[in-house]
Amino acid sequence: MKEIQNFRQNLLGNASEIIERIQEQWKTNPLPIQLFLLLCLNLVIAPAVDAATGVDITRKAAYALGILGMVIAGLCVYLVVVIFQPERF
16 A cells, blocks of 8 residues: 555656646747647547548548648637737737
8 A cells, every 4th residue: 555655746846846847848949849739639539530531531641631620720819919019019
């Protein structure tokens, strides 16, 4: 029982250290973390695209369509912000 408690305490301690490290990296260089999160999100989107189309497209094309959709959504959000808050740019 003590082993399990020690494992949980170590895991929580390591998790908090990892989160702190990610926050530090986010402040200094956010682009690699954003790209990593975008690719992780694509792991959820690409199978949905693949399932919706069936066997008509390849898996590579499904991942490409997922990335393209996320880029288009990001550009839409950026353009809405630029239109409604032009003084920031």
